[in-house]
Amino acid sequence: MVLAGERVLAVPGPLGELLPGGAVQRGTVVAVDGDPGAGATSVALQLAAAATAAGEWAAAIELDASLGGLAAGETGVALERFAVVRRVPPARWAAVTAALLDGISVVLAEVPAYARVGDTRRLLARARERGAVLVAMGPWPAEAALRLRADGSVWRGLDPGAGVLAERDQRVHVDGRGAAARDHVALVEAG
Amino acid sequence: MAERTACLWCPDWPVVALRARDPALCDAAVAVVARGERGLVVIAASTEAAAEGVTSGLRRREAEARCPGLAVAEADPQVEARAFERVARAVETFTPRFVLEEPGRISFPTRGPSRYFGGDTAMAIRCLDAVHHIGITDARIGVADGGFAAKLAARVAEPGAAYVVPPGESPGFLAPWPVAVLEDPEPGEAAELADLLVRLGLPTLGAFAALPDGAVLGRFGSAGARAHRLARGDDEATAPPGPPPPELIETAELDPPAVHVETAAFAAKALAERVMARLGALGLACTRVMIEAETERGERLTRCWRHEGALTPAALAARVRWQLEGWLTADAGGADADVGSVDELATSGLVLLRLVPDEVLPATGRQLGFWGGDPAAADRAARVLARVQGMLGHPAVVTAVPQGGRTPGERVRWVPWGDPREPARPLEAVAAPGANIREIPPWPGAIPAPAPARVFDPPPPAELLDAAGEVVTVSGRGDPSAPPARLRCAALPDRGGEIAAWAGPWAHDARWWDRRARARRAYWQVLVAAPDGERVACLVAVTAGHAALEAIYD
Numbered sequence: 018m019v020l021a022g023e024r025v026l027a028v029p030g031p032l033g034e035l036l037p038g039g040a041v042q043r044g045t046v047v048a049v050d051g052d053p054g055a056g057a058t059s060v061a062l063q064l065a066a067a068a069t070a071a072g073e074w075a076a077a078i079e080l081d082a083s084l085g086g087l088a089a090g091e092t093g094v095a096l097e098r099f100a101v102v103r104r105v106p107p108a109r110w111a112a113v114t115a116a117l118l119d120g121i122s123v124v125l126a127e128v129p130a131y132a133r134v135g136d137t138r139r140l141l142a143r144a145r146e147r148g149a150v151l152v153a154m155g156p157w158p159a160e161a162a163l164r165l166r167a168d169g170s171v172w173r174g175l176d177p178g179a180g181v182l183a184e185r186d187q188r189v190h191v192d193g194r195g196a197a198a199r200d201h202v203a204l205v206e207a208g
Numbered sequence: 209m210a211e212r213t214a215c216l217w218c219p220d221w222p223v224v225a226l227r228a229r230d231p232a233l234c235d236a237a238v239a240v241v242a243r244g245e246r247g248l249v250v251i252a253a254s255t256e257a258a259a260e261g262v263t264s265g266l267r268r269r270e271a272e273a274r275c276p277g278l279a280v281a282e283a284d285p286q287v288e289a290r291a292f293e294r295v296a297r298a299v300e301t302f303t304p305r306f307v308l309e310e311p312g313r314i315s316f317p318t319r320g321p322s323r324y325f326g327g328d329t330a331m332a333i334r335c336l337d338a339v340h341h342i343g344i345t346d347a348r349i350g351v352a353d354g355g356f357a358a359k360l361a362a363r364v365a366e367p368g369a370a371y372v373v374p375p376g377e378s379p380g381f382l383a384p385w386p387v388a389v390l391e392d393p394e395p396g397e398a399a400e401l402a403d404l405l406v407r408l409g410l411p412t413l414g415a416f417a418a419l420p421d422g423a424v425l426g427r428f429g430s431a432g433a434r435a436h437r438l439a440r441g442d443d444e445a446t447a448p449p450g451p452p453p454p455e456l457i458e459t460a461e462l463d464p465p466a467v468h469v470e471t472a473a474f475a476a477k478a479l480a481e482r483v484m485a486r487l488g489a490l491g492l493a494c495t496r497v498m499i500e501a502e503t504e505r506g507e508r509l510t511r512c513w514r515h516e517g518a519l520t521p522a523a524l525a526a527r528v529r530w531q532l533e534g535w536l537t538a539d540a541g542g543a544d545a546d547v548g549s550v551d552e553l554a555t556s557g558l559v560l561l562r563l564v565p566d567e568v569l570p571a572t573g574r575q576l577g578f579w580g581g582d583p584a585a586a587d588r589a590a591r592v593l594a595r596v597q598g599m600l601g602h603p604a605v606v607t608a609v610p611q612g613g614r615t616p617g618e619r620v621r622w623v624p625w626g627d628p629r630e631p632a633r634p635l636e637a638v639a640a641p642g643a644n645i646r647e648i649p650p651w652p653g654a655i656p657a658p659a660p661a662r663v664f665d666p667p668p669p670a671e672l673l674d675a676a677g678e679v680v681t682v683s684g685r686g687d688p689s690a691p692p693a694r695l696r697c698a699a700l701p702d703r704g705g706e707i708a709a710w711a712g713p714w715a716h717d718a719r720w721w722d723r724r725a726r727a728r729r730a731y732w733q734v735l736v737a738a739p740d741g742e743r744v745a746c747l748v749a750v751t752a753g754h755a756a757l758e759a760i761y762d
Binding site: 051052053054055056057058059062072073074076081082083084085086087088089090091092096097098099100101102103104105109112113116117119120121122169170171172175176177178179180181182183185 | 585586588589591592593595596599600604605606607608609610616619620622625629655656657658659660661662663664665691699700701708709710711733735736738740742743744745746759760761762
């Protein structure tokens with residue numbers, strides 16, 4: 018018997034309001050994409066924060082080493098339960114991602130530019146088998162239960178020569194089952 | 209002052225247990241191996257094998273090469289624990305307050321028995337006699353202040369004899385020992401600590417003990433402070449058992465009564481997990497547990513087990529299982545029923561099992577079930593992260609630790625997974641004692657929140673231009689040559705664009721104390737126009753006229 022709460026991971030905060038049922042399905046892939054600066058990383062970090070808020074573990078896989086640890090903490094990720102694998106060689110990317118899906122609830126994986134479709138299918142199957150959420154950051158060539166596209170933000174607080182960045186309204190486009198009607202809803206994030 | 213403690217040690221207990229089960233091995237050279245990181249390694253060897261050069265830590269193949277005809281057996285902790293139950297019963301005739309540390313080692317406070325028998329030495333000789341009577345000839349006893357010193361005293365005692373460290377002389381007795389004795393039976397943090405101390409030029413416990421308390425706590429954390437207390441002979445571990453906190457006790461009723469070890473062990477495993485989950489939720493760790501059982505006929509059986517360092521759910525379940533073997537397996541009583549109390553063997557099925565965490569400490573190091581998290585999930589996560597570290601190297605998996613600093617990159621320290629999560633710089637230059645992390649103000653001059661989600665290392669080069677297309681420079685006094693109008697960088701959409709808003713420059717002396725690495729750096733926060741009317745927020749650093757894209761608020 019599986020309880021309903023065990024099949025989904027509730028996402029608190031404004032991002033959850035955009036998602037069907039306020040949650041992501043365990044055992045699925047959530048593809049997150051967006052131009053640099055449009056806010057894709059912040060969206061992915063909110064999914065990691067959802068895992069650690071539920072007392073579970075999250076991890077991130079990076080091809081370089083640019084994830085902001087401070088931003089992760091500010092987003093609400095419990096840093097002691099958030100591991101980051103940095104500078105993963107693209108050749109070992111699939112193996113590392115598969116290993117993490119074995120024991121970690123939410124895995125944020127930066128997808129290499131030329132990821133093999135076969136690898137991505139295998140990861141999809143692994144996530145389903147283990148009940149983990151794979152958050153694919155970047156172009157994801159296989160199917161995904163949810164696709165989130167960061168469409169940019171409006172920043173407040175910074176003027177020519179004055180102020181500092183303080184608040185952002187972020188727009189996220191949600192595409193997936195149960196979310197077809199939603200489009201471009203503002204995600205407010207106070208600094 | 210640590211409590212006066214005796215430690216009874218049967219060296220190479222796995223060999224003794226093996227011979228008790230299989231008498232044909234009594235005169236043969238025997239070695240017991242266990243699977244470790246390096247494959248099968250010897251953990252115990254008989255005297256005949258030791259004479260041929262077989263020592264602990266040797267790999268199986270090397271051991272067989274040194275001693276042809278060596279009988280090799282794999283370690284079986286259950287058999288060892290079951291065989292040790294006889295020794296436990298012999299010791300029980302002297303004192304009810306003994307604590308099993310592992311199969312082969314028992315410790316107990318000596319105050320009562322020594323007064324009764326007329327001194328530590330007399331008591332120890334009586335105790336050894338009783339153990340000798342059940343056929344264990346090379347047991348030895350160490351008596352000292354505190355369990356740690358007693359354990360080491362047992363190591364220097366002659367076979368079948370006692371070594372008594374006079375009261376108050378434990379620190380002097382401990383001083384010449386190498387720091388490696390601080391290691392846990394399961395190597396972990398303490399092994400690293402011992403290694404580090406040797407490299408710091410502190411090879412002995414005495415040298416380590418001479419360090420001031422505060423400095424040890426500051427440099428090595430709570431695990432180091434605990435080791436330091438042990439090295440000083442100030443052993444908190446054998447505190448007298450007080451009444452256990454009642455809310456931590458977990459009980460399981462067995463219906464139908466459990467006659468077989470397997471049935472009881474199955475219930476015990478769930479019980480052990482419940483106890484550990486309860487402790488984890490309270491932020492506590494357990495180092496000593498009382499295992500109690502009741503039988504159909506109303507007998508009550510009790511045993512106390514202790515573990516160096518905090519018990520894990522698996523370690524606790526193993527100890528409960530060992531104890532059940534001792535109670536429920538008839539051959540543990542065997543021929544020595546005349547020694548010790550027969551009633552310690554269950555004569556009927558068990559109807560009740562109870563686990564009483566007897567000695568609890570605040571969990572400081574490995575806090576697994578934090579926030580009610582599932583301890584099994586923590587174990588799984590630890591296992592897969594260790595596997596990835598095996599694939600890519602230890603430093604490839606990191607965790608962020610907030611620390612003091614001004615820029616987003618400086619304010620996080622990336623620590624390899626599994627290393628202590630300690631900041632390299634304090635969060636605040638002058639931290640108030642006991643201050644809540646949320647109340648600590650950032651360093652003066654720190655770039656305010658929100659923090660950028662992408663921080664580049666190394667930062668890609670960029671060009672910060674003014675309206676006339678000239679590079680914007682910042683003078684030594686922190687004044688810009690002109691307001692910035694354009695940012696160009698390959699990492700931005702469309703390779704950059706017009707600057708819609710900006711703040712700065714914030715001048716920042718990087719590493720001003722270091723003559724070679726010092727640099728004056730100026731930071732700008734800018735909003736850059738992107739295609740479709742979007743804006744990208746970035747942090748730009750200018751060092752010696754060269755701009756670089758430090759971070760993007762992604």
